[in-house]
Amino acid sequence: MPLFWIPPEVAFCFVAIVDRALNLSSLSSSDCYETIIVGAGIAGLACAQRLAEQGKSDFLLIGEKLGGRIPSSSDGQVNYGAFYLRSDYEHFLKFAGIKRRIHVSDVLFAQEGKYKSIFSIVSWKQYPKLIRWMLFLRKFQRHSLLFRQRSVTMSQKKAIELDPWLHQLYSEPAEALIERLRLEELAGNCFDQLVMATSFQRRSEITAGYYAASCLPLIQPTYEFEFFPERMIESCFENIQKGSVTRVSPINTEGYCWEVLNDHGNRYQCRNLVMATPISVSRSLIEIPGETNPAAAAYMVHVRGILKSDYATGAIHIFPCDSEDLVIVHELNGTSFLYSRRATPVLETYFHNYEVIARKHWDPAFFLGNCIIEAERDNNLYLIGDHSFCSVEDALITGLFAANRIARRCSERNESSQSDYREPLDPVLAG
Ligand SMILES: Cc1cc2nc3c(=O)[nH]c(=O)nc-3n(C[C@H](O)[C@H](O)[C@H](O)COP(=O)(O)OP(=O)(O)OC[C@H]3O[C@@H](n4cnc5c(N)ncnc54)[C@H](O)[C@@H]3O)c2cc1C
Numbered sequence: 001m002p003l004f005w006i007p008p009e010v011a012f013c014f015v016a017i018v019d020r021a022l023n024l025s026s027l028s029s030s031d032c033y034e035t036i037i038v039g040a041g042i043a044g045l046a047c048a049q050r051l052a053e054q055g056k057s058d059f060l061l062i063g064e065k066l067g068g069r070i071p072s073s074s075d076g077q078v079n080y081g082a083f084y085l086r087s088d089y090e091h092f093l094k095f096a097g098i099k100r101r102i103h104v105s106d107v108l109f110a111q112e113g114k115y116k117s118i119f120s121i122v123s124w125k126q127y128p129k130l131i132r133w134m135l136f137l138r139k140f141q142r143h144s145l146l147f148r149q150r151s152v153t154m155s156q157k158k159a160i161e162l163d164p165w166l167h168q169l170y171s172e173p174a175e176a177l178i179e180r181l182r183l184e185e186l187a188g189n190c191f192d193q194l195v196m197a198t199s200f201q202r203r204s205e206i207t208a209g210y211y212a213a214s215c216l217p218l219i220q221p222t223y224e225f226e227f228f229p230e231r232m233i234e235s236c237f238e239n240i241q242k243g244s245v246t247r248v249s250p251i252n253t254e255g256y257c258w259e260v261l262n263d264h265g266n267r268y269q270c271r272n273l274v275m276a277t278p279i280s281v282s283r284s285l286i287e288i289p290g291e292t293n294p295a296a297a298a299y300m301v302h303v304r305g306i307l308k309s310d311y312a313t314g315a316i317h318i319f320p321c322d323s324e325d326l327v328i329v330h331e332l333n334g335t336s337f338l339y340s341r342r343a344t345p346v347l348e349t350y351f352h353n354y355e356v357i358a359r360k361h362w363d364p365a366f367f368l369g370n371c372i373i374e375a376e377r378d379n380n381l382y383l384i385g386d387h388s389f390c391s392v393e394d395a396l397i398t399g400l401f402a403a404n405r406i407a408r409r410c411s412e413r414n415e416s417s418q419s420d421y422r423e424p425l426d427p428v429l430a431g
Pocket residue numbers: 038039040041042043044062063064065066067068069070080081082083084085243244245246276277278281298300362364365366384385386387390391392393395
């Protein structure tokens with residue numbers, strides 16, 4: 001554990017104290033900001049961190065929970081939301097500590113009532129197809145890495161439109177891809193279970209792109225991790241306020257475009273508004289025309305108990321696709337956690353004796369579908385987060401993108417002599 005580690009709760013307490021000390025009731029110049037970020041998940045934190053890195057200090061981040069959907073148990077040992085990272089999470093790795101590696105051989109799949117590793121499920125006759133899938137995944141990964149690289153400076157929507165191959169995969173159903181590659185048997189025996197355990201969705205429910213992304217742990221080193229959100233805000237503590245935003249309204253006053261109200265009744269104005277909340281929350285605060293991906297729920301139970309013999313070996317057990325329970329993970333500290341699609345899984349099925357350490361209900365947990373929405377909107381509004389591509393790395397990159405765009409537009413404005421300069425409305429961006 002690094003020396004400067006501060007538990008997220010303590011970091012937020014500190015921020016709350018600073019905030020109380022600054023508690024101003026009427027709107028003054030200190031309530032006007034160049035940028036307000038709403039939401040302190042990985043996307044909002046990345047935006048704040050990148051703005052600070054670029055020398056910007058005129059911003060405020062208002063958030064409820066530091067880290068959002070990446071929380072951990074009070075001792076930091078077990079993650080209650082995002083569970084794994086891959087070694088190609090270039091940006092997220094700067095803020096996370098790597099823990100146990102998840103080897104493919106440690107993952108056991110349900111097969112005819114027993115749990116087996118992929119190597120005992122796949123017969124030698126199926127190896128050519130398995131290799132074909134691995135090669136496909138390599139190609140998918142190359143395209144995805146280029147997409148991520150581009151997404152740092154352009155919106156995900158624009159970045160994916162530059163790659164018709166990848167774009168097609170995120171538009172078509174996973175069923176179509178599996179049929180095209182003639183992988184039905186392998187998919188039915190193990191890939192579908194892996195996808196279900198990582199995305200909580202059946203093959204029939206997701207796009208080919210997300211199906212392939214969920215299979216990437218087959219070819220890329222994958223680890224459990226510990227997240228250090230305080231590393232992201234160490235250079236901008238004073239710009240962070242614990243709280244909930246209750247209202248957001250467009251305004252047009254002296255170059256400010258948005259007014260934001262928090263749950264303490266404080267009003268703030270800003271030129272740039274970055275909504276880093278789950279898209280369902282953003283939609284409840286702002287009018288967002290067009291469709292967005294539907295929300296899916298997920299449930300997690302952290303348990304101390306004795307596992308029944310069927311589940312006692314291997315690090316990870318993945319259940320059959322027709323089960324509402326998805327996966328049991330055995331942690332190094334002797335506890336286990338279960339991810340499920342139902343709120344109250346029957347723990348007696350898996351444990352002899354047990355005690356529940358914690359339960360976590362994620363609703364919304366994921367937004368999966370083929371809607372890729374434009375992050376950069378009219379009126380200096382940015383919609384960031386995992387609403388189009390779901391992973392901690394992709395969500396983080398949307399935060400970098402918003403900060404980069406804001407910094408760029410700010411320097412363009414400074415270069416122009418007009419004080420009330422606003423970039424002309426781009427009809428594509430506005431869409
Ligand atoms: C159970 C589960 C398992 C997952 N597993 C993995 C995994 O293994 N690997 C992986 O890469 N990804 C995984 N993910 C996905 C990953 O966690 C998310 O994609 C990512 O964390 C989303 O980050 P975000 O910043 O977009 O949103 P969030 O983390 O949801 O952040 C949004 C923030 O906004 C705050 N907020 C909401 N409303 C308001 C308001 N009115 N005012 C102020 N703040 C508000 C919230 O409290 C939250 O802190 C998993 C997700 C879940 C739920």
